Amino acid sequence: MTLAERWHALDPATKREALDLARDRAGVPDLGQRGVWESRPPTASAAVLDRAAGDRSRPWPRLLLSDFARYWRDGVRTAYEGPAGELRQRTSTAVLAAVLTGDQQDVDEAADGLLLLCEQTTWCWAAHESFAAARGEVVADTGAPYLDLGAAETVEILAWADLVLGPALDARVPGLRRRLREEAERRVLRPFVEDRRWHWLGLDGHLHNWNPWIHGHVLVAALFLDTDPVRRTQVVELVVDGLDRYLRALPADGGCDEGYAYWWNGPARLASALELLDRITLGAFDPWQCAPLEELARYPQRMTLGAGWFVNVGDGPARPAPDQPWDVLHRWGRRIGDGDVMAQAAAHRDELRFVAGLGRALVALADDDWWRATAVPLPLPRSSWLPEVQLLVARQDGGSTAGWALAVKGGHNDENHNHNDVGSFVAALDATPVLVDLGQPTYTAISFSDRRYEQWVVRSEWHNVPVVNGREQQAGPQWRATDFAVDSPGDTDRAELDLSDAYPSGNLRRTATLDRIGQTVRIVDTWPRGTEIAEHFVIAGRPVAHQPGRLVVETLGGSVAELRWDGGLGTGRLEQRSVDDELLQRVWGAAVHRLILAAGNNHFELTLIRGPR
Incomplete structure (x- = not known):
C-alpha cells in the first residue's frame, strides 16, 4: 500500500484519538519534566547553553525593509535572509535553553524571540514573495x-515552543500562546487549506524538497497549535496526501537528484514527518515498508567519501557542515532494521554539537537510544549503482577511505537544482576530491531565474566534461545521457555512457573505470573524426608539476595525485580561478584550477594515479 492508502485505511477512531492526543504522544516532554531534561548528555547541553549565553550578550537582529527590498534592487538575498535566519535560530536556541535549565530568564528570552517572530510583517523570504512582485511592490x-519555506520554518518554531514551554509561557507571559495560534492560523494553516496553488504541492507532477520540508512543518503546526479539530483533521489528511505524492515520485533505487545536501531537506524531512505520524498512532500507521523508504535511508552511506567529504551533484557542497541531524537517520535505521544505516548515523554522533531546527534538536535531545548508540567505523560500500538517477560511486576497497574513489553522473539537464553536468565525474584520492564538482554558490536573485546559467559554477565548462565543437551543454530535459551501463568485471567498476544527446552537436561516448588492481582511474572519450573536442577538468588542490602529458597535484587532504595523458597533446592550458564566494571558499579555499586540453582526432584518455611524495 502507498502512504496515503495506509493512512486512509486506519480506523477513524484511531486517527481521531491520535490527533487529539498528539501533544502527549509526540515523544518530547515539556519543560516541567525536569528529570528528563536534566539528564541530557553534557556535550549536547553545553553546546546549546554556550550558544544561548553568547546570544544574550548581543542585541536581537533587526529585520529591515531596505534589506528585504535588495532582492529586487540588486539581487542580494542574504542581507535579509541572514538576520531572519538568525532570529529564528536565536529563538530556537532560547527555547532549547529554557527546557534544559528551566530558568525563567531563558523562558523570557524565548518569549521575546517568539513575539518578534509574530511581529514580522511576513515570514516569507523575498525570493519567494511572488504575491508582492505581481503587485509591483516590495512590501x-x-x-x-505567501506560504513558503520561510513561513514553514517559522511556524515550526512556534509549534514546538508551544509544546515544550506551554505552561511556562502561560505563567510568565499570558496571552502569548493565543498570539502564536492566531499567527499560525493566518499565515500557514488557513492558506494551506484554502489555497491549493502552491507549487511545492507537486500537483503538476514536479516534486522537490519543498514538499516534505513544508508539509512536515505544517503537520506540527496543526498537531500542536490548531484548536479546531475539524481543520486539524483536514490539514493532516492533506499533509499525508502531499507526502505520499512526494514519495511516489522518488526513484526506486533510493537516489536523490537534488544531491546529498538536499537529501537532508527532502527524504530526511519526509522521514521525520512519517515518524511523528507513526508515533502519535502508536505504531498503527507503520509506513516504513513503503517503497523506496528502505533504499532512501542508504543514500548517505552511498555518497560518503570519508573525512567529511561526500559525492555532490547539483547545488550541494562536497564538504557540508557536520551538524546534520544524524539522529533522524539512526531512528530510520532502527525502524527498518538496517544495521548499516544505524552505523552510518552513529559514526557521526560525536561530531554533533548543535542541530539546526528546533523540532529536530528537541527530538534528538529526547532520544535516549540515539545517545546510547556507540560510534562505529563508517560502512563504506565498495560500489553503489543508482540506475534511475544514473549515478555510480565506486571506491578502492569497501570499508576504507584509502586509495581512489570514482563517482560518475549521467542524468539530464533539467534535474532539481540542476547543473549542466551530464557525464561529469568526481575522482577522490584518500577521500579528498581532486577532480571535483564545485557545488553550490551563494544564492542570489538569478539562482533560480532564467539567468541561472550565467553562474560559472553551474555551467558545463566548469565541470569535468568536454566542450564539443566549441559548444557547452545546455539546460533542459532533452540534454541527457543515454545507454548508461555499468559493468564490474573482476576488480574493476566501469561506467559507459553515450553523451551525444547532451550536446547541441557531435557524437561522444565516455567510459570511466576504477581499476582496483592497477589502483587507477581512467577516463576515455571517443568521437567520430571531424569533431572538435576540448577536454575540461576542474581541479582542487595545489599543482606542483606541469609538463606535456602530466600534471601533479597536492590534494587538499595532503595526498599527491598525478594526471596523465598523451604527451603529444602538450601541456594543455592550466588556469587558476579565484574563489570569492563564501560558500565555495569554505570547501575549496581561495582558488581552484581548470585544465583544458585540445584532444586528438577521435580519442582521449586520462589516467589518474597516486603521485610521488
Missing part, C-alpha cells in the same frame, strides 16, 4: 501571506 500584504 508583503499581511492579508495575503
Whole structure:
C-alpha cells in the first residue's frame, strides 16, 4: 500500500484519538519534566547553553525593509535572509535553553524571540514573495501571506515552543500562546487549506524538497497549535496526501537528484514527518515498508567519501557542515532494521554539537537510544549503482577511505537544482576530491531565474566534461545521457555512457573505470573524426608539476595525485580561478584550477594515479 492508502485505511477512531492526543504522544516532554531534561548528555547541553549565553550578550537582529527590498534592487538575498535566519535560530536556541535549565530568564528570552517572530510583517523570504512582485511592490500584504519555506520554518518554531514551554509561557507571559495560534492560523494553516496553488504541492507532477520540508512543518503546526479539530483533521489528511505524492515520485533505487545536501531537506524531512505520524498512532500507521523508504535511508552511506567529504551533484557542497541531524537517520535505521544505516548515523554522533531546527534538536535531545548508540567505523560500500538517477560511486576497497574513489553522473539537464553536468565525474584520492564538482554558490536573485546559467559554477565548462565543437551543454530535459551501463568485471567498476544527446552537436561516448588492481582511474572519450573536442577538468588542490602529458597535484587532504595523458597533446592550458564566494571558499579555499586540453582526432584518455611524495 502507498502512504496515503495506509493512512486512509486506519480506523477513524484511531486517527481521531491520535490527533487529539498528539501533544502527549509526540515523544518530547515539556519543560516541567525536569528529570528528563536534566539528564541530557553534557556535550549536547553545553553546546546549546554556550550558544544561548553568547546570544544574550548581543542585541536581537533587526529585520529591515531596505534589506528585504535588495532582492529586487540588486539581487542580494542574504542581507535579509541572514538576520531572519538568525532570529529564528536565536529563538530556537532560547527555547532549547529554557527546557534544559528551566530558568525563567531563558523562558523570557524565548518569549521575546517568539513575539518578534509574530511581529514580522511576513515570514516569507523575498525570493519567494511572488504575491508582492505581481503587485509591483516590495512590501508583503499581511492579508495575503505567501506560504513558503520561510513561513514553514517559522511556524515550526512556534509549534514546538508551544509544546515544550506551554505552561511556562502561560505563567510568565499570558496571552502569548493565543498570539502564536492566531499567527499560525493566518499565515500557514488557513492558506494551506484554502489555497491549493502552491507549487511545492507537486500537483503538476514536479516534486522537490519543498514538499516534505513544508508539509512536515505544517503537520506540527496543526498537531500542536490548531484548536479546531475539524481543520486539524483536514490539514493532516492533506499533509499525508502531499507526502505520499512526494514519495511516489522518488526513484526506486533510493537516489536523490537534488544531491546529498538536499537529501537532508527532502527524504530526511519526509522521514521525520512519517515518524511523528507513526508515533502519535502508536505504531498503527507503520509506513516504513513503503517503497523506496528502505533504499532512501542508504543514500548517505552511498555518497560518503570519508573525512567529511561526500559525492555532490547539483547545488550541494562536497564538504557540508557536520551538524546534520544524524539522529533522524539512526531512528530510520532502527525502524527498518538496517544495521548499516544505524552505523552510518552513529559514526557521526560525536561530531554533533548543535542541530539546526528546533523540532529536530528537541527530538534528538529526547532520544535516549540515539545517545546510547556507540560510534562505529563508517560502512563504506565498495560500489553503489543508482540506475534511475544514473549515478555510480565506486571506491578502492569497501570499508576504507584509502586509495581512489570514482563517482560518475549521467542524468539530464533539467534535474532539481540542476547543473549542466551530464557525464561529469568526481575522482577522490584518500577521500579528498581532486577532480571535483564545485557545488553550490551563494544564492542570489538569478539562482533560480532564467539567468541561472550565467553562474560559472553551474555551467558545463566548469565541470569535468568536454566542450564539443566549441559548444557547452545546455539546460533542459532533452540534454541527457543515454545507454548508461555499468559493468564490474573482476576488480574493476566501469561506467559507459553515450553523451551525444547532451550536446547541441557531435557524437561522444565516455567510459570511466576504477581499476582496483592497477589502483587507477581512467577516463576515455571517443568521437567520430571531424569533431572538435576540448577536454575540461576542474581541479582542487595545489599543482606542483606541469609538463606535456602530466600534471601533479597536492590534494587538499595532503595526498599527491598525478594526471596523465598523451604527451603529444602538450601541456594543455592550466588556469587558476579565484574563489570569492563564501560558500565555495569554505570547501575549496581561495582558488581552484581548470585544465583544458585540445584532444586528438577521435580519442582521449586520462589516467589518474597516486603521485610521488
